[in-house]
Amino acid sequence: MRILRHLLVLLMHLVLGSGAQRFSNGYYYQDIIHGNGNGNDNGEIYFHKIRLHVESPETLVSAVQGSNVTLPCHYRYEPALSEPRRTRVKWFWQPVSDEGRERDVMVAIGTRHRSYGDFKGRVRLRRSAPGDASLFINPLQSDDTGRYRCEIIDGLEDESVTVHLKFRGVVFPYHSPRGRYLMNFHEAKEACEKQDAHLATFEQLYAAWEEGLDWCNAGWLMDGTAQYPVVVPREACGGTDLAPGVRSYGVRDKSLDRFDAFCFTSSIRGEVYFLQHPIKLNFTEAAEVCQNDGGRIAKVGQLYAAWRFVGLDQCDAGWLADGSVRYPIIQPRMNCGTSEPGVRSFGFPPKHLKHGVYCYKVHW
Incomplete structure (x- = not known):
């Protein structure tokens, strides 16, 4: 018995001297003793x-x-x-x-x-x-x-x-192809996701306003509020007496109330490009030529991301996947829209009309 006690004491010294191991989450961990403080009578090991x-x-x-x-x-x-x-x-x-x-x-x-x-x-x-x-x-x-x-x-x-x-991303306003103020919260959320984006948060919209986003139509945000950013106060946007800022309608009924949407995109997973084609195309033809080129017709969020992150600058109107016609401008110039950079929009023209097309291609 005495010999057994000596063996147990010796074994404990060997274990503590080499560090006591414990097994957790599939790994062995070692509690190693430091300095002169080797622990106390409760078996606790601490740093010295x-x-x-x-x-x-x-x-x-x-x-x-x-x-x-x-x-x-x-x-x-x-x-x-x-x-x-x-x-x-x-x-x-x-x-x-x-x-x-x-x-x-x-x-x-x-x-x-x-x-x-x-x-x-x-x-x-x-x-x-x-x-x-x-x-x-x-x-x-x-x-x-x-x-x-x-x-x-x-x-x-x-x-x-x-x-x-x-x-880091870009916020863009989006409305239904059927017209303004026609989407409830759930429809707005789905519309943003279909364009490779998400409903923006208030913080994202506020940051976009600080960068100059000025938009007079209220849109859904992720928190269920409807808001809009105003840089230049004017009568049509709440009046000239109000200071610039993000105007809010507060929390709205997600099923009954209808607004536009503010979408947020932060994706550069592929390449967006204007397809050089000898003739202009209707919407169906535009989708087909993108597919024949090894890609697919670009979404609105993809075009905004290419404009913001890659510097896509193209003064040619082109079809996008939602049936809208748009083009991105980095360097404003004659015959290319307003004097500010941005993604210009022609709205949702009849799909039989002829335009160019923006394609999207993922490089593996």
Whole structure:
């Protein structure tokens, strides 16, 4: 019995000396003892005069849907360690639409890692230098925005930092082919999605107003309000007595009330181009020639994204997938519309009329 007790004590020293291992989430973790403070009678292991710091040089990162992004996260010790340590890195994500609930993105220990859910195959750690736990996401999907938390765990000590991801994009007004103020909230949401976009948030519309968006027709926003941005006050837009700003009708009935829509797009996953063709085309012919060219007729959101992010400048009116005719202008000039850059629109002309066409092609 006495020999058995000696063996147990020896075994405990060996285990503690090499670091006590525990198994969780499919990985082994090691609680390593530091310095002179090896623990206490309760079996707790703690750090002695060494502190773990987790930091991010950017807590707000902007990106474009369809591209890639790196969310910065770095950790270090004070005082600095002479040898690297075995740490656990875990990233969490809290979507914009799901306040209060975090979801797992990935976990990594050394060279081993595991990603979760829709992030599988799209995320990895950058590891460009010691202490670099930055998260690389490629490609960015439409619902990836939100709050990300980088957590570093070393033994019983853990620290974390948060990074917010938002999309750079462009807001554009959109109305039904049948006319103005004909869509309820659900129809407006669907209309934006059909044009490779989403209903804009108030923050996105406000940012667009700050950049000069001036539009006198109220449109649905994601929060169920109907609003419109005014840069130059005028009688037709609420009167000249009101200051410039984003005017609001407040929260409306999503089924009964009808407005236009403000859509937001942040996508550069493909190429939008004006198809050079010897003759002008009706709508059906336009769709066919895009397909014959290896693409498809472009959507409104795709044309706006090409105008904003790629600098597409074409003074030729062309069909789009919704039956509208538009063209993008970066450098205003004679016979190309107004004196301001933008996407010009001819509305929804009869589909038998002849115009050019804008095509969209994905390059794999």
